[in-house]
Amino acid sequence: MVASPSPNTPLFLSTSLRLHFSLVGRDTRRVHMDRLASCFIQHGAPSQSFKLYSLQRRPSTSLLRRSVPIVRCAAAHASTAAKATSVDVVNGSGNGGGGGGFDFETYLSAKAKAVHDALDVALRDLRCPASLSASMRYSVLAGGKRLRPALAIAACELAGGLAAAATPVACAVEMIHTASLIHDDMPCMDDGALRRGRPSNHVAFGEPTALLAGDALLALAFEHVARGSAAAGVPADRALRAVMELGSAAGVGGVAAGQVADMEAEGDPSVGLAALEYIHVHKAARLVEAAAVSGAIVGGAGDAEAERVRRYAHFLGLLSQVVDDVLDVTGTSEQLGKTVGKDAAAGKATYPRLLGLEGAHAYAGELVAKAEAELDGFDAAGAAPLRHLARFMAYRQH
Template sequence: MTIKEQLARRAAGVETYLTGCLKDRGIPERLLASMEYSLLAGGKRLRPVLVLSWAKMLGGPDIDDAVMPFAASLECIHTYSLIHDDLPAMDDDDLRRGKPSNHKQFDEATAILAGDGLLTEAFGLMSAASIVKGLPADRVLRAILVLAKAAGAGGMVGGQAVDMEFTGRDGVPLEELRGMHAMKTGALITAACECGAILAGGNETDVDKARGFGKAIGVAFQIVDDVLDVVSDTETLGKPAGSDEAMGKSTYPALIGLERSKELAGEHIDTALTHLSGYQGEEKGFLSELARYIVDRVY
């Protein structure tokens, strides 16, 4: 089975859980439709898959069911960020995952509220990992703290704010670009790995390795996204190709060129793989192949 097929199989399990996670919550019909429109629009489900894989590598396959609500919460947070990023006041994109953006399918107010709803519901899902599924409360609380920091003003939200400041600005230094992407894209990917290790009861070395792996693949993922915006097309991406250049965004290809960007992404994947040393088994193999697949998308 190829890594693409493995990822799709694991994503399907997440998809099944997501299909029912907002039901019977008392959510008004139109708002629910808007939330599910984006949440169930597809995607690789990379972040929840990373939570589950790190948890299984350290805690065994039986931990899968207990960790699933927490894993799903990352997809809710990621989806809310996409809904808000697409808004006219932000990146002003009309297409997401091959479909009209949420505010185009519904309206701006509903899209904003759908994002708000998904963010808030995510914390209910995190709590369910302990209250409903029985994971130790101290592990869940620590993981919630990690995820709250990653998703908040010092992480993903702050990264989007800096990205907007950089838009249209010439001469953004590479280190500042890296810092922005570490917040906007990397923080949630890093938290996914770290939370998986924490929820499984991993020791501090395990948590450090998970964090290091997540940071490295987070950087590679963003570099590859920047490259794909240049070399791919709208149909393949499921969102407007070339939008970064059109909006005057600072990107790796714009600063260091396409070929050096590809090389740099590969270097970060090599770094990520060093953090898997000492582990064995199916999950190590999956995480190793997944890391390589992130860069293989541009070849």
């Protein structure tokens, strides 16, 4: 049975990618997939339990050179929210499958909780006006998927390091990301009134305080890497390289450059794919790269390993933006926790606008395949979290 695309269907569930589901009703499939994509939002306390099994490959049925995941949702209906829904994620045979029985939900939830707790500690007792401290905590501790911090820790572990070594980097990445969101939502930028289901920072605290909270978080991120890495016993040369990665990603080599290019492209009908990719590589993908590479570096990765992790994360970052662009068209403000339709209203170039929804779906599939290809030479068990993370990014519904 071939799934038919609909406005609420996850990215891979399109006829162009030929995904086959177990014979359950369309509404049941959609509910299970939505639950899969949302299981990680509440760190440490997901509302549903999901088992993610062996990642084996099977021959591709699409035009992609590598297959995309096939998700079989259990047809059993839970009478209460406390009953677990079982979801199998299966993808062919061969190496790099990640091993059987890897519990993706537990892994990500544990990393999210650890990072959340570390962020809470880092933002306590700040020597600043109470309003500034409250504004910083409001946005950083608002929740979110914590995918970038989890990526940093997974890359560190892939390189043979301990999670504790990457926790300062993971926290710094989240501070930088949150600072970019605070600034991005301001009236002088994208003018977003909602973020993570709550009023944006400038709505809650006023524009001056929000602006300064973003600035303070950006500065605190680098201080935290330096202090935290030393406390965790990370060699100084590794910590310095991580700081360089994060600094490039936050400034002219990343978020700042991408944001300016994004604003300058608003309403310009001549913006094509090359310009759009520049925007998204800098505004979004570069920070994802920095999270992964910094994690790998503090974990002891060599140059060749770090560059393979960088390429994986580059494709992952672009994938995230393709999904964001599609959800801005197909999602709702309630579903996403932020204002939708802003891109179209601002006349921005997006992947659905330039490629169409089906084209954007297909491009997402290509990006997942390319990301996974970069993991093939690594230990299968060590790479399993990164494989699952790429697929989670593609399936997410918010």
